[in-house]
Amino acid sequence: MILTAIAAMAKNRTIGVNGDLPWxxxxxxxxxxxxxxxxxxxxxxxxxxxxxxPLPNRLHVVITRQNNYEPEGAHVFSTIGDALDFCSEQTDSGAWPEEVFIIGGGEIYKQMLDSTDRILLTEIQREFEGDTKFPEFSSEEFAEIDRSHREKPVPFDFVTYERRD
Ligand SMILES: NC(=O)c1ccc[n+]([C@@H]2O[C@H](COP(=O)([O-])OP(=O)(O)OC[C@H]3O[C@@H](n4cnc5c(N)ncnc54)[C@H](OP(=O)(O)O)[C@@H]3O)[C@@H](O)[C@H]2O)c1
Incomplete structure (x- = not known):
């Protein structure tokens, strides 16, 4: 299993505001x-x-501390470890591909950063006000291996980071 975090982040590391994206x-x-x-x-x-x-054609693995949280279309776990064990079973059996995406939010990116192999980060070149941030990570831990610039609707880059061996 390869764990890839995917996120869009403003220059001040904001990723969310009031339960939504700021952009x-x-x-x-x-x-x-x-x-x-x-x-x-x-x-x-x-x-x-x-x-x-739930979004089409994806398996949703949701982490919560609530006991009776059973939304339609999601597999729910009360610890990150249990969620990862379930994901490994799914990828090892070939039911789902090896690359598993960590899609947020701030709490989950942070707690899973040490297990993250790759980061697909959309870096927005502007500051946004918000209440949720992407965790700091160092260039000693992750190497930038690709960057592709866009100008509209705001200047941003699609950046790929890989964990160093
Ligand atoms: N820009 C982006 O790429 C991006 C991506 C994703 C999300 N976002 C934004 O980020 C914000 C949401 O992020 P967030 O940090 O507030 O919340 P979050 O990480 O999405 O969810 C937090 C919840 O996860 C559960 N949880 C967290 N750690 C846990 C653990 N160790 N064990 C069991 N359950 C655990 C708890 O659920 P319970 O409270 O149910 O116990 C907690 O309240 C929104 O604004 C969203 O739009 C942005």
Whole structure:
């Protein structure tokens, strides 16, 4: 199993505000859809609720401390370890591809950073006000291996980081 975090982050590391994204960038939505379709996605309960329901053609693994949380279309776990064990079973059996996406939010990116192999980070070159941040990580831990610039609707880069061996 390869764990890839996928996120869009402002210059001040903001990723969310009031349970939503602070921006609308259609090309980034498309990027997210193209990367995650056909894969398992791991997320915190708040991010799952921000989706407004399960997205097509993806397996939703949701982490919550609530006991009776049983939304339609999601596999729910009370610890990150249990969620990862379930994902390993799914990928080892060949039911789902090896690359599993961590799709947020801030709490989950942070707690899973040490297990993250790769980060697909959309770096928006502007500051946004918000209440949720992407965790700091160092260039000693992760190497930038690809960067592709876009100008509209705001300047941003699609950046790929890989964990150093
Ligand atoms: N820009 C981006 O790429 C991006 C991506 C994803 C999300 N977001 C934004 O980020 C915000 C949501 O992020 P967030 O940090 O507030 O919430 P989150 O990480 O999505 O979910 C937090 C919830 O996950 C559960 N949880 C967290 N750690 C756990 C653990 N160790 N064990 C069991 N359950 C655990 C808890 O659920 P319970 O409270 O149910 O116990 C907790 O309240 C929204 O604004 C969203 O739009 C942005």
């Amino acid at each position: 609308r960038i259609p090309e980034d939505f498309k990027f997210f859809k193209d990367k995650t379709t056909g894969h398992i996605m791991i997320m915190g309960r708040k991010t799952f609720e921000s989706l407004g329901g």
